[in-house]
Amino acid sequence: MLLGTLFMAVSPAVPAQVDVSPFVERDSFNDIKISPTGEYFAMTVWLEDQTGLVVMRRSDGELTATFRFRGGTHVDDFWWVNDDRVLMSISESFGSRDDPLPTGELFAMNADGGRRELLVGWRVASNSASNIRGAKRAENVAAFLIDPMLEDERHVLIAVQPLAADPHTRVERMDVYSGRRVQVTRAPVQRARFLTDSRGEVRFAVGAGSNNVSQLYYREGAGSEWTLVNDELATGRIETPLGFSEDDALAYLQVEHPQGPDSVVAMDVATGERRELMRDEVVDPWPIYRDGGGPLIGVRYLGGEVRTSFLDEKSEDARLYRSLEAAFPGHAIDIASATADGNLKLVLARSDVEPGSIYLYDNVAKKADFVLARREQIDPANMAPMRPVTIQARDGLALHGFLTVPKRADGGNLPLVVMPHGGPFGVFDGWGFNSDTQLLAHAGYAVLRVNFRGSGNYGRSFRFAGARQWGRSMQDDLTDATHWAISEGIADPGRICIYGASYGGYAALMGAAREPDLYRCAVGYVGVYDLPRMVRENAQMGRWATTWSREWVGDDTEALAAVSPDRLAEHIRIPVFLAAGGEDQVAPIAHSESMERALKQAGVPVETLYYRTEGHGFHAVENRRGFYDQLLDFLGRHLGEPGLAGP
Numbered sequence: 001m002l003l004g005t006l007f008m009a010v011s012p013a014v015p016a017q018v019d020v021s022p023f024v025e026r027d028s029f030n031d032i033k034i035s036p037t038g039e040y041f042a043m044t045v046w047l048e049d050q051t052g053l054v055v056m057r058r059s060d061g062e063l064t065a066t067f068r069f070r071g072g073t074h075v076d077d078f079w080w081v082n083d084d085r086v087l088m089s090i091s092e093s094f095g096s097r098d099d100p101l102p103t104g105e106l107f108a109m110n111a112d113g114g115r116r117e118l119l120v121g122w123r124v125a126s127n128s129a130s131n132i133r134g135a136k137r138a139e140n141v142a143a144f145l146i147d148p149m150l151e152d153e154r155h156v157l158i159a160v161q162p163l164a165a166d167p168h169t170r171v172e173r174m175d176v177y178s179g180r181r182v183q184v185t186r187a188p189v190q191r192a193r194f195l196t197d198s199r200g201e202v203r204f205a206v207g208a209g210s211n212n213v214s215q216l217y218y219r220e221g222a223g224s225e226w227t228l229v230n231d232e233l234a235t236g237r238i239e240t241p242l243g244f245s246e247d248d249a250l251a252y253l254q255v256e257h258p259q260g261p262d263s264v265v266a267m268d269v270a271t272g273e274r275r276e277l278m279r280d281e282v283v284d285p286w287p288i289y290r291d292g293g294g295p296l297i298g299v300r301y302l303g304g305e306v307r308t309s310f311l312d313e314k315s316e317d318a319r320l321y322r323s324l325e326a327a328f329p330g331h332a333i334d335i336a337s338a339t340a341d342g343n344l345k346l347v348l349a350r351s352d353v354e355p356g357s358i359y360l361y362d363n364v365a366k367k368a369d370f371v372l373a374r375r376e377q378i379d380p381a382n383m384a385p386m387r388p389v390t391i392q393a394r395d396g397l398a399l400h401g402f403l404t405v406p407k408r409a410d411g412g413n414l415p416l417v418v419m420p421h422g423g424p425f426g427v428f429d430g431w432g433f434n435s436d437t438q439l440l441a442h443a444g445y446a447v448l449r450v451n452f453r454g455s456g457n458y459g460r461s462f463r464f465a466g467a468r469q470w471g472r473s474m475q476d477d478l479t480d481a482t483h484w485a486i487s488e489g490i491a492d493p494g495r496i497c498i499y500g501a502s503y504g505g506y507a508a509l510m511g512a513a514r515e516p517d518l519y520r521c522a523v524g525y526v527g528v529y530d531l532p533r534m535v536r537e538n539a540q541m542g543r544w545a546t547t548w549s550r551e552w553v554g555d556d557t558e559a560l561a562a563v564s565p566d567r568l569a570e571h572i573r574i575p576v577f578l579a580a581g582g583e584d585q586v587a588p589i590a591h592s593e594s595m596e597r598a599l600k601q602a603g604v605p606v607e608t609l610y611y612r613t614e615g616h617g618f619h620a621v622e623n624r625r626g627f628y629d630q631l632l633d634f635l636g637r638h639l640g641e642p643g644l645a646g647p
Contacts (some may be wrong), residue, residue, distance in 0.1 A: 020632070022375070022377040027355060028372060033292070034080075034346050037340070044075050053065075065113035073091075079145060081148050083153075084111040085176055087119075087148070087156060088109070089145065090102070090121075103142070105118060105122070139160075141160050141161060145159075146159050146202070158181075167190060192205045201221050203218060216240075237255060240253065241253055250267065254285060258461060287299055290317055291338035292334070296311070298318065302430040304400070306431055332432070346359075347360075350432065353433065354433060355375045355378055357371075358372055382407070384406060395473070401451055405441065407441065409446070412490050413491070415639040417447050417497050419499055423456075425456070428451045439628060439632075443632055454469065468553065471510045475507060479515055501526055502616065505524035505526060506527050509529055512574055513565055522574060523577045526581060526587050534591075535554075575637075577631065577634045578592045579608070579618075579630075580610055581613075584615045586616040
């Protein structure tokens with residue numbers, strides 16, 4: 001059944017009549033990769049309350065292997081390390097809006113499901129029965145893949161770090177069957193990440209200690225000493241290694257600037273000479289690697305539309321991308337993986353109205369065949385496109401965001417939902433499919449998402465402009481964006497609600513407190529509302545988290561209390577809806593309960609939805625459906641029926 005049949009055809013539906021099911025169902029897959037010979041597909045899929053891995057034979061679609069761990073555990077990433085063996089990293093989450101936390105464990109499995117092994121991680125000790133002749137070391141460590149070393153069918157390079165505060169990391173070569181590990185080198189900096197060259201030699205290490213100051217080190221090769229290339233404390237910028245040229249003569253770095261977005265710089269590794277290669281006027285570069293995991297071939301700019309730029313515009317890689325972009329107009333293209341000979345490639349095409357579909361591209365026949373869609377129940381023809389907008393903040397800072405209006409909207413003066421993103425620092429709203437946005441647009445609401453100062457993707461200075469500005473200039477940006485929507489005739493000034501999750505929940509309640517006459521209602525989903533409490537909670541995570549809180553949120557308890565919504569309830573005069581999970585470890589439910597008590601004491605209408613078994617976002621489909629049904633009902637009661645004159 002086409003999605004359009006679920007909705008009224010002439011005018012926007014009353015919220016209670018909207019079927020939220022297409023927007024709360026899980027994607028059919030997360031990531032998909034083809035095996036080196038092309039015999040198998042491996043993909044991560046949602047299995048009840050976890051993400052598992054399935055392996056499928058390409059010729060007949062038969063499942064040959066399934067890997068799942070336990071509830072709340074996810075196969076975070078995976079790699080074909082030879083023709084028939086898959087390596088997997090594991091993470092755990094506590095709700096749909098959590099960024100799953102890596103456990104630092106690496107598992108492996110054959111394509112037929114055989115030889116399943118926990119190779120490295122803190123649970124190796126409790127899994128000693130599977131230890132092959134003592135090859136595995138029982139250590140309290142976390143491990144992460146650095147290089148799958150596809151030329152070596154038996155070994156990979158991994159980063160291993162002790163489970164301790166601010167650890168020094170070491171690089172080890174690991175056998176993907178036995179788990180036996182041999183040290184290659186040690187990091188010269190704490191909490192390091194590494195980059196190898198085309199020969200699998202570890203050449204860069206970037207990390208930071210408890211002071212959160214980034215340092216980048218380089219070495220010429222095995223046995224060479226590490227040399228400090230960049231110290232953020234001295235240069236005032238972070239430099240991140242992206243890759244090497246195919247002859248290893250050039251290293252590509254992403255470099256921050258005092259003003260404006262980052263650039264990509266080529267560094268001659270012999271002389272140290274640098275040359276800027278690519279830089280956009282507005283947004284940061286995001287690397288593109290050949291076939292999803294090879295050498296760096298270009299960058300993607302995530303601005304008002306997705307745009308690509310290549311190191312060599314005449315290369316075969318660039319020509320392929322350009323042909324695919326022409327074949328799928330209005331879509332962003334990603335090559336997820338390829339066979340070892342490059343003849344078969346898995347292509348992901350996605351857009352603002354389509355979650356994404358996978359095609360198998362035959363590089364010899366020059367044709368792409370459909371494989372599967374992320375969400376078959378979503379009909380792109382019934383979705384509402386995103387429109388990029390630029391808004392000037394009161395101090396002149398340019399803010400970039402997206403406006404989505406109901407597809408059936410006739411003119412302006414619409415009910416509007418302002419949606420601040422979570423995070424907040426380094427996170428940003430970009431062009432692409434968003435379930436919340438599309439659901440609200442289908443219900444008849446315009447949706448405004450703005451990248452307030454502190455957001456990522458717009459350079460160092462824009463991100464740092466949000467430091468210690470919770471409830472202050474970061475909030476002003478959202479207020480200014482709302483006034484912009486009114487002045488442009490987009491929003492009915494009497495029918496505007498502010499709704500967000502995590503930091504967005506905080507911003508929604510602060511918007512209600514600071515601008516009591518601007519919004520008609522506010523929704524906080526898994527939000528934080530007590531900043532002194534949040535800073536205390538962060539301190540339990542270690543010295544680096546304490547440093548982060550001091551630099552980005554603040555450490556003056558009185559000043560933080562002054563911008564904590566649960567201390568400002570008497571300023572709120574509009575209805576509020578709070579939703580939270582009892583197992584949330586990012587924004588504990590105590591924040592929502594405190595906010596609820598304060599609102600009730602102040603006589604503010606407040607309704608709640610608490611699921612005690614959920615975390616930082618609701619993952620059970622029935623709970624997600626319950627939340628969105630109540631959200632639409634709440635908006636309908638306080639903003640009136642979409643498309644009508646008002647309540």
